[in-house]
Amino acid sequence: MQLKSEMNGSSASNLLVFDQGKREEFTVFSGFRVLHKHVRSSWHVEINNDELTDSTFDKCRIFILPAPRAKFYVEELDALRRYIKSGGSLLVLMSEGGEPKADTNINFLLEEFGIACNADSVIRTVYFKYFDPKEALVSNGIINRSIATAAGIALSNDDSTDFSMTHVTHRMTRLDSMANAVVDDNNNANQSALTFVYPYGATLSVNRNSVAVLSTGTVCYPISRPVCAFHSAEGGGRIAVLGSVHMFSDDYFEKEQNVKIFDVILKFLSEAQLKMCLQESEVEQTMLGDFTKLFDTSLCNIGLNNWAESIKCYERLSLKHEPLTLVNPVFEVPQPPLEPAIFSPNFREISPPQLELFDLDDAFSSHEVRLAQLTNRCAENELDLYVREAGELLGVNRGLAPDEKTSKRILEHVIHQIVEFKKTGGQDVDVPPAFMVKDDEDHAIGDGHPFEAVNDEEGHYFSDIDEYDDLHEG
Numbered sequence: 001m002q003l004k005s006e007m008n009g010s011s012a013s014n015l016l017v018f019d020q021g022k023r024e025e026f027t028v029f030s031g032f033r034v035l036h037k038h039v040r041s042s043w044h045v046e047i048n049n050d051e052l053t054d055s056t057f058d059k060c061r062i063f064i065l066p067a068p069r070a071k072f073y074v075e076e077l078d079a080l081r082r083y084i085k086s087g088g089s090l091l092v093l094m095s096e097g098g099e100p101k102a103d104t105n106i107n108f109l110l111e112e113f114g115i116a117c118n119a120d121s122v123i124r125t126v127y128f129k130y131f132d133p134k135e136a137l138v139s140n141g142i143i144n145r146s147i148a149t150a151a152g153i154a155l156s157n158d159d160s161t162d163f164s165m166t167h168v169t170h171r172m173t174r175l176d177s178m179a180n181a182v183v184d185d186n187n188n189a190n191q192s193a194l195t196f197v198y199p200y201g202a203t204l205s206v207n208r209n210s211v212a213v214l215s216t217g218t219v220c221y222p223i224s225r226p227v228c229a230f231h232s233a234e235g236g237g238r239i240a241v242l243g244s245v246h247m248f249s250d251d252y253f254e255k256e257q258n259v260k261i262f263d264v265i266l267k268f269l270s271e272a273q274l275k276m277c278l279q280e281s282e283v284e285q286t287m288l289g290d291f292t293k294l295f296d297t298s299l300c301n302i303g304l305n306n307w308a309e310s311i312k313c314y315e316r317l318s319l320k321h322e323p324l325t326l327v328n329p330v331f332e333v334p335q336p337p338l339e340p341a342i343f344s345p346n347f348r349e350i351s352p353p354q355l356e357l358f359d360l361d362d363a364f365s366s367h368e369v370r371l372a373q374l375t376n377r378c379a380e381n382e383l384d385l386y387v388r389e390a391g392e393l394l395g396v397n398r399g400l401a402p403d404e405k406t407s408k409r410i411l412e413h414v415i416h417q418i419v420e421f422k423k424t425g426g427q428d429v430d431v432p433p434a435f436m437v438k439d440d441e442d443h444a445i446g447d448g449h450p451f452e453a454v455n456d457e458e459g460h461y462f463s464d465i466d467e468y469d470d471l472h473e474g
Contacts, residue, residue, distance in 0.1 A: 201244025
């Protein structure tokens with residue numbers, strides 16, 4: 001068979017595949033982040049979002065179904081069946097309510113191997129540590145003592161019988177003897193048992209074809225019912241079923257000893273595979289899964305065990321019990337205080353102006369040159385612009401208000417200055433600014449004449465007007 005040959009060639013692979021094609025409750029990126037951090041140093045994790053086919057299990061060592069919430073097709077169940085019979089390992093995680101609540105049909109496959117998930121829920125009848133009764137804390141739920149051995153817990157002298165994970169695989173226990181295998185919390189044999197929290201989980205039904213390894217114990221209800229079972233197929237494939245997917249979620253993975261339970265399940269599913277040579281290993285062996293576990297937080301702590309006894313010592317020593325006050329420290333100064341020899345910072349000077357942004361010809365040229373440039377630039381129909389620019393260039397606008405800088409006002413000011421210059425005979429005297437006379441009724445005087453009679457005091461202004469007219473005509 002082609003699939004079997006591919007599995008034999010990939011028996012030494014370290015590929016761990018999480019199925020997410022059936023609307024699983026938890027994913028690697030949401031719910032299994034701590035679990036992924038725990039296994040990524042020794043396993044290569046991949047995600048499957050497609051339907052299950054024979055190509056899905058290529059080079060896959062362990063395939064995980066984390067609480068599927070959709071039904072499987074017949075072709076998908078056949079592919080899973082061929083994968084298990086060809087030597088693959090399957091981990092199925094369920095939740096409370098079983099198949100009816102999850103709306104799946106995974107029991108159709110598990111019943112062929114003697115395991116089925118029940119439609120119930122496990123609760124703890126006595127409150128301890130966890131508030132929700134469905135967060136069941138199981139302290140005596142180890143059915144097979146080889147689980148404690150595989151987890152690295154030393155057994156007592158009475159329980160020193162040689163057990164191994166292979167013995168768990170080939171030893172098929174009856175459900176009738178399950179209750180006798182569960183010991184009480186006060187029994188000495190329970191000192192080597194694993195304590196785990198079983199949140200929001202269901203019970204399992206296991207027949208003689210499979211072996212139950214974990215149970216609900218004597219404190220939880222239903223009492224002494226299996227919650228985890230293993231099965232070893234004929235072709236070398238293995239199946240592990242756990243009734244609580246929340247047990248390995250981020251909220252409970254590091255609670256109690258759930259991590260050791262997960263390591264035991266992985267050890268069972270990956271047992272008897274070929275080990276890679278250390279010199280040819282492609283896995284970085286020095287990289288740890290979670291570096292936060294390298295810190296030892298027990299080195300520095302505060303203990304309040306002797307706090308009450310210390311308070312009583314005040315009364316015995318006749319001392320007043322009050323909060324400690326601040327003691328001003330006195331420091332010995334071997335040398336007199338000195339001022340440090342520092343230099344004031346040198347700030348960067350302002351950069352020089354960028355001369356290329358200035359028109360040097362326009363800034364330093366004479367009035368005659370600039371007036372000639374203005375004359376060449378303006379046309380005949382731009383006489384108003386020419387007068388205003390010339391007035392600005394020659395400084396005529398300096399004596400005008402901002403709202404009076406018009407061409408007509410500039411010409412009036414220039415003519416007035418020329419007239420006053422002529423009347424003074426070329427002497428440098430202050431000339432009052434000119435004004436425009438409005439042709440309206442407000443300026444009419446007397447019988448409607450625009451100008452009143454000229455006084456004798458103002459007659460000298462018009463005494464030389466004839467000479468000005470002769471000069472203008474010449």
